[in-house]
Amino acid sequence: MDIVLEAKHLKKTFRLSKKQQKIEKTNQAEKIAVNDLSFDLKKGEIFGLLGPNGAGKTTTLRMISTLIKSDSGDVLVEGYSAKEHPEEVRDRIGFLTSELKLEDFFTPNYLFDFFSRLHGVDEETASNRKKALFEKFGIDQFAEVKVANLSTGMKQKVSLVISIVHDPSIIVFDEPTNGLDVLTAKVVTDFLQELKQAGKTILVSTHIFSLVEKICDRVGIIINGKMIVCDELAHITQGRALEDVFFDIYQNEVGDAE
Amino acid sequence: MKNILTIIKKEFARFFGDKRLVLTTLILPGLLIFTIYTFMGSAIFNGTQVDENYVTTIYTINAPASFQEKIQPLLTESQFQAEYKAIDASDKEGINRIKQEIQNQNIDLCIEFSPDFDQKVAEYDVSLGITAPYIRMYYNSVKSESFAAYSLLNTMFTNYEGTLTNKFDINMQPDIQFDLATNEDLTATILGMLLPFLILMFLFSGCMAVAPESIAGEKERGTIATLLVTPMKRSELAMGKLMSLSVIAVLCAISSFIGTIISLPNLMKGMGELEITASYQFIDYIWLLLIIISTVLILIGLISVISAYAKSVKEATTLVTPLMIVVMVIGLFAMLSKSTEVSSNYLIYLIPIYNSIKVMGNIFSFQMAVVPVLITIVSNVVYASAFVFFLTKMFNSEKVMFSK
Ligand SMILES: Nc1ncnc2c1ncn2[C@@H]1O[C@H](COP(=O)(O)OP(=O)(O)O)[C@@H](O)[C@H]1O
Numbered sequence: 001m002d003i004v005l006e007a008k009h010l011k012k013t014f015r016l017s018k019k020q021q022k023i024e025k026t027n028q029a030e031k032i033a034v035n036d037l038s039f040d041l042k043k044g045e046i047f048g049l050l051g052p053n054g055a056g057k058t059t060t061l062r063m064i065s066t067l068i069k070s071d072s073g074d075v076l077v078e079g080y081s082a083k084e085h086p087e088e089v090r091d092r093i094g095f096l097t098s099e100l101k102l103e104d105f106f107t108p109n110y111l112f113d114f115f116s117r118l119h120g121v122d123e124e125t126a127s128n129r130k131k132a133l134f135e136k137f138g139i140d141q142f143a144e145v146k147v148a149n150l151s152t153g154m155k156q157k158v159s160l161v162i163s164i165v166h167d168p169s170i171i172v173f174d175e176p177t178n179g180l181d182v183l184t185a186k187v188v189t190d191f192l193q194e195l196k197q198a199g200k201t202i203l204v205s206t207h208i209f210s211l212v213e214k215i216c217d218r219v220g221i222i223i224n225g226k227m228i229v230c231d232e233l234a235h236i237t238q239g240r241a242l243e244d245v246f247f248d249i250y251q252n253e254v255g256d257a258e
Numbered sequence: 259m260k261n262i263l264t265i266i267k268k269e270f271a272r273f274f275g276d277k278r279l280v281l282t283t284l285i286l287p288g289l290l291i292f293t294i295y296t297f298m299g300s301a302i303f304n305g306t307q308v309d310e311n312y313v314t315t316i317y318t319i320n321a322p323a324s325f326q327e328k329i330q331p332l333l334t335e336s337q338f339q340a341e342y343k344a345i346d347a348s349d350k351e352g353i354n355r356i357k358q359e360i361q362n363q364n365i366d367l368c369i370e371f372s373p374d375f376d377q378k379v380a381e382y383d384v385s386l387g388i389t390a391p392y393i394r395m396y397y398n399s400v401k402s403e404s405f406a407a408y409s410l411l412n413t414m415f416t417n418y419e420g421t422l423t424n425k426f427d428i429n430m431q432p433d434i435q436f437d438l439a440t441n442e443d444l445t446a447t448i449l450g451m452l453l454p455f456l457i458l459m460f461l462f463s464g465c466m467a468v469a470p471e472s473i474a475g476e477k478e479r480g481t482i483a484t485l486l487v488t489p490m491k492r493s494e495l496a497m498g499k500l501m502s503l504s505v506i507a508v509l510c511a512i513s514s515f516i517g518t519i520i521s522l523p524n525l526m527k528g529m530g531e532l533e534i535t536a537s538y539q540f541i542d543y544i545w546l547l548l549i550i551i552s553t554v555l556i557l558i559g560l561i562s563v564i565s566a567y568a569k570s571v572k573e574a575t576t577l578v579t580p581l582m583i584v585v586m587v588i589g590l591f592a593m594l595s596k597s598t599e600v601s602s603n604y605l606i607y608l609i610p611i612y613n614s615i616k617v618m619g620n621i622f623s624f625q626m627a628v629v630p631v632l633i634t635i636v637s638n639v640v641y642a643s644a645f646v647f648f649l650t651k652m653f654n655s656e657k658v659m660f661s662k
């Protein structure tokens with residue numbers, strides 16, 4: 001199978017301010033958030049990055065989306081390096097994380113057109129895509145309502161649609177169901193599977209076992225910035241519950257001291 | 259290029275789509291300046307102006323014949339209308355009552371002459387060593403009619419005194435124009451000094467109204483991150499932001515400028531009945547506009563870089579304050595350094611802000627020289643491109659964009 005995305009020996013260190021040191025309860029001035037992390041995405045699969053809070057999932061996805069730069073290592077997206085050709089990489093992936101906000105002042109309709117233009121989508125394609133996506137997520141009901149007046153769930157849907165205005169072949173979602181009510185969460189997971197059917201490659205990060213069990217083909221378990229296991233879901237679980245397997249691995253890695 | 263346009267369009271949609279923003283940053287400043295200046299002008303004006311039809315009430319004590327024969331006709335000639343009443347010097351009570359009425363602003367003036375004034379004046383000689391005859395005028399400076407009458411009569415008496423001991427005349431021939439300054443010169447000096455500085459202040463506040471909100475605000479609210487994951491280049495984002503913000507800031511400044519220009523005659527009138535008859539050529543306005551735009555580019559660049567560094571709009575505003583003081587000081591320096599004269603040292607036109615004030619001063623005082631203006635515009639544009647470069651760097655820096 002084709003490899004469409006390669007993360008190669010990614011490393012990311014954050015300098016901690018005095019305030020952050022207090023919050024993290026450490027007196028070290030540096031925090032290694034991601035430590036020599038490598039994995040591949042195969043065309044057409046759903047890959048899950050599974051790990052507890054603070055494991056380094058979001059940091060990894062931010063490096064892939066070129067929002068931040070790795071200290072060492074690189075990401076190749078369809079052959080393009082995130083370090084050398086960040087624009088090409090951004091053109092090929094759709095990235096969604098709670099960090100990306102939409103301007104309150106504008107309507108979903110305006111924002112869709114605006115981001116389509118920034119992605120270089122021609123007007124006719126954009127208009128067709130908008131119609132289809134707005135209908136699918138029920139955004140047509142509030143397409144002309146300013147983002148400021150939308151509920152959290154509505155905003156999330158709009159953000160999701162905006163992140164794929166350019167119909168990217170690789171979709172990167174950070175905690176796709178976090179903070180969503182059960183109905184919206186189902187719409188999102190169904191949509192991810194639909195995208196897979198359409199031949200897209202999907203990378204999600206999550207700390208929710210059931211989500212991984214439901215949609216992922218392969219999983220990378222990440223703890224303290226390191227990739228511990230990376231394999232097909234069935235190989236990892238061997239018929240057991242993913243939750244149990246995870247805690248065995250976690251105990252092995254960290255000890256049950258924490 | 260297309261992306262720059264897309265960003266510019268979005269910034270315009272954001273600004274012009276927000277009626278409150280347009281009202282508070284575009285329309286209100288001009289309107290407020292107009293109202294305040296006009297009000298200030300008319301307040302000063304009314305303070306010194308006396309109604310033409312007002313009849314001044316004047317009491318005289320021991321009025322000599324010369325007063326009626328020489329002074330009163332002169333007063334009437336100069337459109338001064340008064341009702342003269344005589345009161346006897348022995349009527350102490352009456353005199354006290356008149357003073358009281360002057361204090362109460364019911365009577366305007368009371369003039370007391372030495373007894374036998376004309377005779378004493380004729381006999382008087384400094385070398386005799388006796389005290390000179392007197393004129394005492396009681397008035398109330400709070401009441402403008404009273405004060406005006408006092409001033410006028412004071413002048414009249416002084417002139418009269420001058421004619422009595424005439425040894426030489428100063429500027430007495432009415433058919434010769436002695437003040438050779440034209441109205442244009444006067445206007446030029448005032449406008450050349452004042453306006454550039456005013457414009458600078460308007461430009462700065464225009465920039466402050468939009469740049470921190472658009473850059474630090476987007477950063478604070480996390481909306482800039484959404485832009486950063488699109489394939490657009492960071493430099494395109496920087497250019498788009500700076501250009502659109504500059505246009506809006508220029509519009510804000512123009513609003514304030516128009517407010518100033520149309521209220522200036524009113525303000526000047528209050529200050530001393532100057533008439534602004536200056537006429538500038540169309541080309542002057544074009545140069546002025548180019549200078550203003552290049553200045554705004556610098557200000558927007560500076561404020562944007564600071565805003566990109568700040569974590570919130572509030573922090574941006576705080577950080578810009580010292581900058582504002584520096585800009586104002588440079589502006590003041592330029593304003594006070596014979597700002598209407600063209601400097602022979604062209605190097606000073608490389609100093610941002612200072613150069614703009616200088617060349618605007620030159621234009622307003624009809625002394626524009628093309629080379630300094632060109633140096634100013636070109637150097638400002640070069641500085642502005644440096645800011646585009648900086649801002650791009652900052653948009654590229656995760657430490658700056660995602661600092662918590
Ligand atoms: N900008 C930052 N500055 C300092 N530390 C950070 C920063 N971003 C993330 N971290 C730290 O890096 C670690 C990994 O964070 P993150 O990637 O968000 O974890 P996850 O998404 O798996 O919960 C955490 O300990 C977090 O506190």
Ligand SMILES: [Mg+2]
Nearest residue numbers: 057058059174
């Ligand atoms: Mg996370």
